[in-house]
Amino acid sequence: MTTIKTALTKKEPVQKTDKKSVYLTKQLNLWYGDNHALKNIDLDIKENEVTAIIGPSGCGKSTYIKTLNRMVELVPSVKTSGQILYRDRNIFDKDYGVEELRTRVGMVFQKPNPFPKSIYDNIAYGPRIHGIKNKKILNEIVEKSLRGAAIWEEVKDRLDENAYSLSGGQQQRICIARALAIEPDVILMDEPTSALDPISTLKIEELVQELKKDYSIIIVTHNMQQAARISDKTAFFLNGEVIEYDDTDTIFSNPSDKRTEDYISGRFG
Numbered sequence: 001m002t003t004i005k006t007a008l009t010k011k012e013p014v015q016k017t018d019k020k021s022v023y024l025t026k027q028l029n030l031w032y033g034d035n036h037a038l039k040n041i042d043l044d045i046k047e048n049e050v051t052a053i054i055g056p057s058g059c060g061k062s063t064y065i066k067t068l069n070r071m072v073e074l075v076p077s078v079k080t081s082g083q084i085l086y087r088d089r090n091i092f093d094k095d096y097g098v099e100e101l102r103t104r105v106g107m108v109f110q111k112p113n114p115f116p117k118s119i120y121d122n123i124a125y126g127p128r129i130h131g132i133k134n135k136k137i138l139n140e141i142v143e144k145s146l147r148g149a150a151i152w153e154e155v156k157d158r159l160d161e162n163a164y165s166l167s168g169g170q171q172q173r174i175c176i177a178r179a180l181a182i183e184p185d186v187i188l189m190d191e192p193t194s195a196l197d198p199i200s201t202l203k204i205e206e207l208v209q210e211l212k213k214d215y216s217i218i219i220v221t222h223n224m225q226q227a228a229r230i231s232d233k234t235a236f237f238l239n240g241e242v243i244e245y246d247d248t249d250t251i252f253s254n255p256s257d258k259r260t261e262d263y264i265s266g267r268f269g
């Protein structure tokens with residue numbers, strides 16, 4: 001079995017460079033009606049890194065990443081205070097266009113959710129919405145995105161088949177390719193491997209490592225080994241608060257808060 005320590009020894013050391021912030025969250029609070037789901041969140045998320053969000057069920061992980069692309073606003077009872085600066089602009093500003101934000105920030109969900117369309121049309125969907133009609137350009141985007149999601153070789157001869165004909169792990173990589181097709185800056189992933197078998201999980205983990213060269217990735221995961229294997233930074237959430245946020249190596253080998261230590265060693269959650 002892979003322990004957290006062995007997972008850490010396999011990972012390349014965190015590079016100590018002065019990376020730019022992609023998201024800077026300042027004193028963020030969020031309520032669903034009376035339920036205070038996020039409390040005074042301060043997080044500085046760096047570009048070209050993998051940031052893992054961990055914590056027990058109901059602690060606000062999904063709410064936090066759905067706030068980063070303002071998807072959480074689809075819930076009518078939601079109220080927020082504080083700021084989230086994306087590339088130095090507050091996404092809650094009145095004149096900040098949510099559509100613009102969503103073209104910069106792609107999202108991959110827990111359950112693969114391809115459209116009931118061909119593999120090709122799944123990937124071409126976003127670019128078409130953005131007005132790209134030229135077949136040659138669309139072909140190039142589709143190939144580049146599928147290659148980027150490490151699934152081109154498996155599907156290149158069956159692009160006209162329905163995406164539902166693929167396995168769950170393949171469907172999840174199609175969803176990642178669909179996110180890449182709009183050339184995002186950030187990819188949010190909400191437990192992207194929890195519905196997958198171990199081999200597909202490994203493929204997605206390898207892919208995440210590859211993608212961070214070009215994108216900033218924020219991933220919610222319940223799998224401690226996964227957070228230790230693939231992330232550079234880890235934020236530990238508990239009851240809507242960030243208890244600790246640091247280099248993943250530090251969080252898993254020398255956490256400063258007893259509650260972090262108890263959680264990662266399986267004493268609760």
Ligand SMILES: Nc1ncnc2c1ncn2[C@@H]1O[C@H](COP(=O)(O)OP(=O)(O)OP(=O)(O)O)[C@@H](O)[C@H]1O
Pocket residue numbers: 032035037055056057058059060061062063064075
């Ligand atoms: N759509 C919603 N409407 C009302 N309350 C919600 C909604 N979504 C989440 N909540 C509440 O917000 C809190 C945080 O939930 P959230 O889904 O963010 O937690 P989580 O850490 O992602 O949990 P899990 O690991 O189980 O997915 C919980 O108290 C939950 O009941």
